[in-house]
Amino acid sequence: MNGAQDMGGVHGFGPVEPEPNEPVFHAGWEKRAFALTLAMAMPGQWNIDMSRFARENRDPGEYLSMSYYQIWFAALETMLKERDLVSDDETVAGHALREPKPVARILSPGAVAQVLYRGGPTERETNTTPAFKPGDHVRAKNINPRTHTRLPRYVRGHAGTIERVIGFHVFPDSNAQGAGENPQWLYTVCFDGRELWGADGDPTLTVSVDAWEPYLVPA
């Protein structure tokens, strides 16, 4: 979606402000929000693409005024409620008020290391061949879905070159909507800075994105 999260090229946010000796978490609740989010992925009620959409799918003013983990927490609440795992009256009460909806599995402490090490690989098997090869000239489509996509606005309509054929990967645009993994060929596409930003752009700049085949047409 063309939400506030699609920030590439936006002006006015001010300087980058690194914090010296920044702690991993700025408050105790952030640690819990982080860990709850990871742990609640285990029951398999949603996938990572749905999580990302749940984070970005909000009023732009809200998105920009919430802290990083406030957004994570809000998205977690939303997904739990959408799937009837937790209800509004329960979050108000601060307690479970009814029997839990059964889930396939939960994360046990002993399994954490193994689960983290397995991660979430997105590559899938295929007999198909990629439409593009390194060196090919492609153009990013001008798509404006209201649903989840990973094609940022700043590259849409612009011409670039295939740098690498990454592999055959789960397609977030489908997966986030619950329409299945629908894996597609995934490429690294490089764009000249001036192609993206105009003749006044930095001539020494190249920007790449990782783009699935449905985002691209031959240039």
Place this chain on the structure above:
Amino acid sequence: MNGAADMGGMHGFGPVVPEPNEPVFHAEWEGHSFALNMVTGVAKLWNLDAFRFKRESIPPPEYLSLSYYGLWTRTLELMMLEYGVATPEEVAAGHAIAPFKKAPHAVSAAECANMVRCGSPYNRSAPAPALFKVGDKVRARNMHPQHHTRLPRYARGHAGEVVRIVGCHVFPDSNASNLGEDPHWLYTVRFDGRELWGADSDPTVRVCIEAWEPYLEPL
């Protein structure tokens, strides 16, 4: 600039919510905010393009959290500070502390009435013949200036047709930075909805914008 004001095509703001019997101003202070900004125009403290540039430069999180007249008031504060009309201490105190050095005349009610009746026309004499004529196919440039511009991001790089020659008008990109009026030919350019939003979008939509000649190149 690519600020928060450049909203065309953004998702996530929710439905349009018309208010039945909406008053012109929702609070008395709003009327005063409105009037103060009109008066500063009559007093020629700054030009309208500079005002718009200042308003859109408000960092996106703040911009999106302020109400419409909240933005006007905030911009007025910032302009007064930048143009030496008031000091930070005076703004905090809520009254003048030092006498105003440039002492513009006090704007009278008669002058205001005159301004409302006559407005402030932006057309100027032409420095050169118009480059384009009605029916010409043009492309909006892919430009991303950090300064004020009136070419929205959603139009940049897209092909359209000149449907009207408006006239020769003050050029905001220059005027907003106090670099002079630099008048240029102004056109109404019509874009097909699918050109702007992609092949899947509504085929019955056309969008027109007013675009100054420097924003356009022949197709």
Place this chain on the structure above:
Amino acid sequence: MTHDHDHHHDHGSELSEMQLRTRALETILLEKGYIEPAAIDVLIETYEKKIGPRNGAQVVAKAWVDPQFRQWLFEDGTAAIGSLGFGGRSGNHLVALENTPSVHNMVVCTLCSCYPWAVLGLPPLWYKSAPYRSRTVADPRSVLADFGVSLPKDTEIRVWDSTAELRYLVVPLRPAGAEGWSEEKLAELVTRDSMIGTGLPKNPEDLA
């Protein structure tokens, strides 16, 4: 022009509101049997203490001393890094980016905060914030200036926007004056920021 960055510093009341809400949710999930509290603690400890930029520094130091590993790293980042025991979450698909005297790489995720957790741990706040996400793809030199880094004006800057599950690790140039150093000592020169592309490795003389 003033910049209001209060939105990423919690005020007292905001802090306690988030504490209450998080605790309430955790209680509910626990009561429903969806989480085991010890699992939550292990997750926190893992990312607070165990997985961090020292992993990536080890990878870079090895690439500096071992030409075969270096070649493998650039050909198949996932496998080479995996051989050191790093991988998994946000590290299933890793690509190493080679800085050279004429090319400088920077990594960003404009759309959210994708970051190579497996080798760098969790990202710092600035990486996830609007200024970095918005400016790096358009004007990286101004971002480098915010970090006090200035590159020659003809250096090519390659910015990699992590839009898929590929995670990128920048391999910075080995500083001069560290010839003959052990991998362990070299790793101390490799800063987290140098592996994102917003910094350069430490100078050997800066190590006490």
